[in-house]
Amino acid sequence: MSQPKPVEPKVNLTTTPDYRDGYANSVQVRMSVWDFLLVFGTLSQESPDEINIKNFQGIYLSPQQAKALSNVLNSNLAQYEQAFGTIALDQQVPQPGGPVH
Template identity: 65%
Template sequence: MIPAQPQQPKISVTQSPEYRENYANSVQVRVSVWDFFLVFGLVHQESPDAVNIQNTQGIYLSPQQAKALCNILGQNIAQYEQTFGPIALDPQQPLPIPQGPIH
């Protein structure tokens, strides 16, 4: 007799009343043996020699969730670059003009 395969649970996603969406152009990562702490914020260059980072949100992740996030971001970045071209990290390089559909 072949054992029955366990059924996948039905997943329901909802948003709590506290749910918010924000933009961040800065992320800092702090690591401990128990978790990863991601601090998101906004960078403002107020003058050529002064940069201000305003932290807006901190998120704790378990090491397992941090690794899962790393994997899914890697997959999505590869897909993005395949569609729109390489993402330049050097701020002195001009950004490429995206080609293709934008969702």
């Protein structure tokens, strides 16, 4: 006896009036037992001895949603590298006061 195939729900994607796009070249990840906080910002370096980070948005995720995001990003990164080549990370940029990825 076969199990009935689960019905996939229809997904309706909309944006709220306060939706906005932004560019970030800095993401700080903070975590607690209850959630993850992703803090997005822009990093600039005007001199060799000073880095400025201007944070503009913090997003809280449940641990489950953070893991789902990790899986989606890893899959998309693998597809990107297959299409365009390996992404190299600059190891020369210092990481100020905590994990900035």
